[in-house]
Amino acid sequence: MKVLVLGPGAREHALSLALSRDPAVTQLTCAPGNAGTVEVAEARPVNTLDPDAVAALAAGFDLVVIGPEGPLVAGVADAVRAVGVPVFGPSGEAAQLEGSKTFAKEIMAAAGVPTAASDTCTSADQAVAVLTARTPPYVVKADGLAAGKGVLVTRDLLEAENFARDALATVGSQVVIEEYTDGPEVSLFVLTDGTTAVPLLPAQDHKRLLDGDEGPNTGGMGAYAPVSWLPAGTVDTVMATVVQPVIDEMRRRGTPFRGLLYAGLFLSSRGPSVCEFNCRFGDPETQVVLPLLETPLAGLLLACANGTLADQEPLVWSSGAAVTVVVAAEGYPADPVSGDAVVVGELPEGVSVLHAGTRLEDGVVVTSGGRVLSVTATGRSLVEARTRAYEGVAAVTIRGGFSRSDIAAKAVRGEISVPKQED
Numbered sequence: 488m489k490v491l492v493l494g495p496g497a498r499e500h501a502l503s504l505a506l507s508r509d510p511a512v513t514q515l516t517c518a519p520g521n522a523g524t525v526e527v528a529e530a531r532p533v534n535t536l537d538p539d540a541v542a543a544l545a546a547g548f549d550l551v552v553i554g555p556e557g558p559l560v561a562g563v564a565d566a567v568r569a570v571g572v573p574v575f576g577p578s579g580e581a582a583q584l585e586g587s588k589t590f591a592k593e594i595m596a597a598a599g600v601p602t603a604a605s606d607t608c609t610s611a612d613q614a615v616a617v618l619t620a621r622t623p624p625y626v627v628k629a630d631g632l633a634a635g636k637g638v639l640v641t642r643d644l645l646e647a648e649n650f651a652r653d654a655l656a657t658v659g660s661q662v663v664i665e666e667y668t669d670g671p672e673v674s675l676f677v678l679t680d681g682t683t684a685v686p687l688l689p690a691q692d693h694k695r696l697l698d699g700d701e702g703p704n705t706g707g708m709g710a711y712a713p714v715s716w717l718p719a720g721t722v723d724t725v726m727a728t729v730v731q732p733v734i735d736e737m738r739r740r741g742t743p744f745r746g747l748l749y750a751g752l753f754l755s756s757r758g759p760s761v762c763e764f765n766c767r768f769g770d771p772e773t774q775v776v777l778p779l780l781e782t783p784l785a786g787l788l789l790a791c792a793n794g795t796l797a798d799q800e801p802l803v804w805s806s807g808a809a810v811t812v813v814v815a816a817e818g819y820p821a822d823p824v825s826g827d828a829v830v831v832g833e834l835p836e837g838v839s840v841l842h843a844g845t846r847l848e849d850g851v852v853v854t855s856g857g858r859v860l861s862v863t864a865t866g867r868s869l870v871e872a873r874t875r876a877y878e879g880v881a882a883v884t885i886r887g888g889f890s891r892s893d894i895a896a897k898a899v900r901g902e903i904s905v906p907k908q909e910d
């Protein structure tokens with residue numbers, strides 16, 4: 488099988504690595520890829536946001552796997568499907584589940600899916616009025632793609648108002664203001680062909696920049712899987728109350744969702760509640776979910792593209808754990824510095840370094856984005872995987888580079904619990 492992975496980041500590096508381990512894959516290309524993906528996949532330059540350019544590149548491949556949300560929302564999957572190449576990734580219309588918070592809320596309302604009550608505001612004055620009428624913590628969401636930085640949770644009314652103003656000016660013409668939901672967050676990835684849905688292992692992301700979940704939201708500073716503190720039966724509950732109703736509603740509307748539905752969930756005192764949907768594999772969670780998947784990946788993704796997911800065997804998972812720690816460039820997320828050398832020393836057993844914001848300059852790997860590397864480790868336990876991941880981080884040298892020191896720490900210490908459910 489000839490497979491083209493589209494995208495430039497650590498998620499695409501993780502996808503490429505997993506696909507390169509699949510004996511069915513005879514040719515692997517990652518476009519544009521980065522300085523790490525070239526180790527396992529041929530690189531091809533392409534503007535990932537240009538549907539016609541990607542469709543032209545896709546000719547001759549047996550499967551195209553689209554990584555980031557930008558191309559999906561731009562309709563790249565539609566263009567590839569239109570030239571007859573199977574594609575893993577939803578149509579532009581279905582990708583609106585991520586592209587528009589308002590659309591996602593409308594689908595959830597129609598499908599009876601639990602999520603926080605919200606108001607959509609189209610002006611700063613309206614947002615200020617809605618915020619003033621609420622009590623803290625305030626939750627404000629930009630209504631458009633914002634690279635994981637489109638959500639603010641704060642007790643500070645002025646900060647919430649300013650965030651709403653800024654989002655209206657820079658991201659989209661609406662903001663969504665939500666009721667606050669308690670409980671820890673978990674990411675559940677679901678493979679779907681538009682009818683059948685198969686969950687992957689849940690993972691937990693660390694979205695804030697700094698230790699102790701302080702600082703601004705980022706694209707994600709680290710993740711781990713599996714999520715040992717998740718109460719038994721949670722995945723089944725989420726599949727029945729969230730995922731299947733949304734997939735059925737999308738199909739009913741004539742815009743079936745095919746690809747990866749990412750449910751960002753709060754495990755709240757009122758049960759699982761949707762924080763957000765994304766229309767693609769999450770980053771950095773993919774870096775910890777895929778190393779634990781023993782079922783070959785290409786056949787699964789092709790089955791989603793071809794509508795044959797129901798025919799697949801149940802997934803097989805390794806019994807261990809995985810942890811990834813993001814190494815970010817100086818200045819991330821506001822103003823990351825580019826062009827610094829990335830030096831990776833000897834890595835311990837079970838550790839791999841997945842590239843995100845890197846490029847080759849005269850044969851030297853240098854930084855070219857905010858999140859530079861995802862240092863990923865597997866182990867027999869979460870403790871072992873975490874120890875190895877931080878040994879791997881210690882082997883990385885980037886001037887001004889930094890990472891959080893507490894990825895997976897609370898889970899290892901057993902400090903995460905789900906609030907008792909209200910009756």
Ligand code: GLY
Binds near residue numbers: 692706707765769
């Ligand atoms: N982990 C957050 C995201 O992928 O959007």
